[in-house]
Amino acid sequence: MSEEENKALIRRWIEAFNERDLEGEADLLASGYVAHVPSPQGPQDLEGLEAWRGFTNPFVEALPDLRLTIEDIAAEENTVAARVSFRGTHHGQFQGLPPTGKEVNFTSMEFNRVVEGKVEEHWVEIDLLRVMGQLGLVVIPGPRLLGRMLVRQAKKLRSRLSAGRQR
DSSP, rough: HHHHHHHHHHHHHHHHTHHHHTHHHHHHHHEEEEEEEEOTTTTEEESSSHHHHHHHHHHHHOOOTTTEOOOOOEEEEEEEEEEEEEEEOSOOOTBBBBBOOOEEEEEEEEEEEEEEEEEEEEEEEEHHHHHHHTTTOOOOOOOHHHHHHHHHHHHHHHHHHHHHHHO
């Protein structure tokens, strides 16, 4: 397949996901499909469509209106890279958090290896910290707060260092 055909395949996969067309999505993935995804324990290798759905279902259940948009896409030989934005509303439980009704938006960087017209391998890195911050699960300091925190930590370190020299 050409690079343009490979990019079109990834676009069709995103469209199938957005339409919740499980059969259409399955038709685009190779029988030996492997997804490399982030997790708190480190990268995971998910083998097969069912394992992939086990990864994506919590997002779809928590954000039933979740939509993906390809912001940028490029291909070189059989590899397709895409920057993808996600947008949805938190209407279902996510990571133990009850629905908040908040809209979330985040991004991912995705790389796909295409073989004989099917996605054989998929690597994805998702900005989950942004999701957690938007849902109120973590506080992400802004530039002013971060600056104050760094100054406070520097003062503590200076104090410890000078106390150590006085001994």
